[in-house]
Amino acid sequence: MTAPEYWVDLHRAGQRLGGGFLLNRTFVLTALHCLRGLALEDQVDIDLSGGGRVEGRVCRQDTKADLALVEISADQQVNLPMPAADHARDGGRWRGPYRPTATDVHLSGLVSGTAHHLCVGGATIEALQLTADQHLGDYSGYSGGPVEGVPDDTAGKPTMLGILIEQTPDRADPSRAANVLIAATIGEAISRFDQFDVGHLIDVVRPPRSEQRREQAPARFADAEELLLKFDDWVERGLIDPACAAEMKAEAVRRLIAREMGGADA
Known part of the structure; x- marks a missing residue:
């Protein structure tokens, strides 16, 4: 795990909302449902992984694709290293550097494939299907976190592949979540917002x-x-x-x- 990381925790009025991560020095990308009904222009506290807190505001929402951007206040500086973005490789290893709390496990697994996915909100997006090594049953706390590609060699650096947004139901028991997760690709997420x-x-x-x-x-x-x-x-x-x-x-x-x-x- 790199130190410090580029992921963040989002808070509002002392309540933890969910995870997200820095796309650049100005914008945090998160899953819209992590914001729990916040409206555009609502203020959000952004806790950085390496310590410290900056202020931000909800500046864009894509309800159909379940994605949102939080803009960091212009008078506050964030200087954290960020990995390069990349395309996922079918069968490649992935990991999630973000976890809801320090006692939770880091997710990892295999990239099952890249395909068009129909989101709950109605949008069809380019998404990664991810199989998780960890059978947790409920992965909701990890939503909004980044998905990284794991390099084949120890000298390689991780690359940013996507953002976790959904989990698929267990076929044997629809009330349970299977260990198959859905992530919007980074390219898809960026294309959804006119800031870029x-x-x-x-x-x-x-x-x-x-x-x-x-x-x-x-x-x-x-x-x-x-x-x-x-x-x-x-x-x-x-x-x-x-x-x-x-x-x-x-x-x-x-x-x-x-x-x-x-x-x-x-």
């Missing part, structure tokens, strides 16, 4: 001051948009992982805006 879209990044970092400025923006930011689109191309070609690309996009746009704000228009 090129156009949205530009609008968030520097909102247009007027309709006239909005019309001029495409030409003004043409070079920057070309660079940001390259990041998407690199992800598709497997040169960088989606989470890393999202962070690089945000940093590139922030630098552009800092330069612009220091120019004649400032």
